[in-house]
Amino acid sequence: MFGKNAFKSLAVFIFCFFKIMSSASAQTPKDATPAPDVFIHTGFENASPLNWEADSAGRIIISLVYDHERFSQNRANNHWHFKVEAPVGKEVTLILQNFDNIWNNIHASPISKQSPIVLSTDGKTWESRPTEYIEGNRMQIKLKMPAASVFIASIEPYRISDLDKLLARIKNHKLVTITPIGKTAEGRSLEIIKIGNEKAPKRIFLRGRAHAFEAGGNWTLEGLIDRLLKDDAEMKLYLKRYCVYILPMTNKDGVARGKTRFNANGYDLNRKWDKAADSLIAPENYYLEKWLTKMGASGKKPDLGIDVHNDAGGNLHISRPDGDITAYRANMAKLDSLLRKYTWYTEGSTKPGFRNPGTLGEGFMERFGIEALVYELNYEWVEGLKKAPLAADWLSLGSKLPEVFYHYFEE
Numbered sequence: 249m250f251g252k253n254a255f256k257s258l259a260v261f262i263f264c265f266f267k268i269m270s271s272a273s274a275q276t277p278k279d280a281t282p283a284p285d286v287f288i289h290t291g292f293e294n295a296s297p298l299n300w301e302a303d304s305a306g307r308i309i310i311s312l313v314y315d316h317e318r319f320s321q322n323r324a325n326n327h328w329h330f331k332v333e334a335p336v337g338k339e340v341t342l343i344l345q346n347f348d349n350i351w352n353n354i355h356a357s358p359i360s361k362q363s364p365i366v367l368s369t370d371g372k373t374w375e376s377r378p379t380e381y382i383e384g385n386r387m388q389i390k391l392k393m394p395a396a397s398v399f400i401a402s403i404e405p406y407r408i409s410d411l412d413k414l415l416a417r418i419k420n421h422k423l424v425t426i427t428p429i430g431k432t433a434e435g436r437s438l439e440i441i442k443i444g445n446e447k448a449p450k451r452i453f454l455r456g457r458a459h460a461f462e463a464g465g466n467w468t469l470e471g472l473i474d475r476l477l478k479d480d481a482e483m484k485l486y487l488k489r490y491c492v493y494i495l496p497m498t499n500k501d502g503v504a505r506g507k508t509r510f511n512a513n514g515y516d517l518n519r520k521w522d523k524a525a526d527s528l529i530a531p532e533n534y535y536l537e538k539w540l541t542k543m544g545a546s547g548k549k550p551d552l553g554i555d556v557h558n559d560a561g562g563n564l565h566i567s568r569p570d571g572d573i574t575a576y577r578a579n580m581a582k583l584d585s586l587l588r589k590y591t592w593y594t595e596g597s598t599k600p601g602f603r604n605p606g607t608l609g610e611g612f613m614e615r616f617g618i619e620a621l622v623y624e625l626n627y628e629w630v631e632g633l634k635k636a637p638l639a640a641d642w643l644s645l646g647s648k649l650p651e652v653f654y655h656y657f658e659e
């Protein structure tokens with residue numbers, strides 16, 4: 249259909265067209281995207297994965313990247329941790345989006361009109377700030393830059409380096425034994441911290457940070473550990489009654505990568521506790537189960553297990569497996585009242601109809617015969633303190649737990 253000349257003319261035309269277009273664009277730099285004087289920095293430990301851009305009004309639109317679960321449609325964004333770099337005094341508007349989470353196969357937004365953020369200019373001293381909930385299920389943060397860079401996070405961060413500092417500080421204490429029990433999916437070490445005498449009549453096990461964003465649990469456990477190691481007359485008395493075992497940071501891979509919830513393989517470490525964990529997909533649970541089995545075989549089965557979490561409710565999640573749980577429920581009522589008496593906890597237990605199968609609490613009871621629960625610390629608002637919580641509040645809660653456990657195990 250086309251002759252040789254027609255092809256030749258077409259080739260010349262295309263060549264000239266691109267020549268003209270490229271020289272035109274080189275001559276009109278005004279069409280180029282202007283460089284913003286704001287930079288969102290995520291190149292540091294525990295920073296969250298995100299995309300960002302400045303819109304035509306100069307607002308910074310931050311699109312968080314969902315953390316996805318394997319074998320379900322569940323997805324979560326509840327961790328944000330980034331650094332804003334901009335000139336001092338500049339008014340910066342940040343809009344965070346992608347909060348269309350799916351939890352237990354139900355659409356659930358993690359943000360509300362009450363959602364605060366935490367902010368720090370040095371990454372060490374943090375303060376809480378309210379945010380605005382705007383249309384499109386988005387969070388707006390308005391900020392006048394108090395320094396050339398400001399860290400912003402959902403919860404006061406507790407990083408692997410924070411845990412490493414704690415471990416280095418306590419490892420030679422005469423009451424402490426740190427035992428490696430296995431490795432995470434990405435090969436990070438999992439350790440159990442034992443505090444006290446394993447021959448004490450009672451044993452308590454606590455797990456922290458199954459979900460990567462829930463730093464409040466780590467702060468609480470650090471408060472508990474530091475108080476126990478004061479080794480004063482009170483603690484000497486308490487540790488005659490019980491020995492404490494702590495797996496402080498379960499989902500280290502998620503913490504390292506700034507993820508929200510799941511382990512490196514997209515596994516929810518507070519689900520599927522009704523069955524034995526797969527050593528490849530959920531090594532974090534597999535090694536804990538192995539340790540529990542060993543403890544049971546040597547007559548040292550824990551008397552109580554607490555999985556420490558964060559949510560926007562702050563309740564004790566009572567386990568409700570099938571069978572008679574009368575004695576357990578009486579113990580949980582006792583724990584609830586002791587927490588009210590000795591700490592700032594006021595949030596209460598989940599209502600009798602509430603059941604969340606597959607949690608560590610239920611799995612411990614059904615498969616290991618250990619009374620257990622999930623303790624959710626409210627990361628948005630502490631009613632007992634009438635404030636949004638910071639690390640100091642959780643450290644203080646943790647420091648009161650030795651007394652709670654002492655009375656819990658009173659005959």
Ligand SMILES: [Zn+2]
Nearest residue numbers: 459462557558
């Ligand atoms: Zn959780």
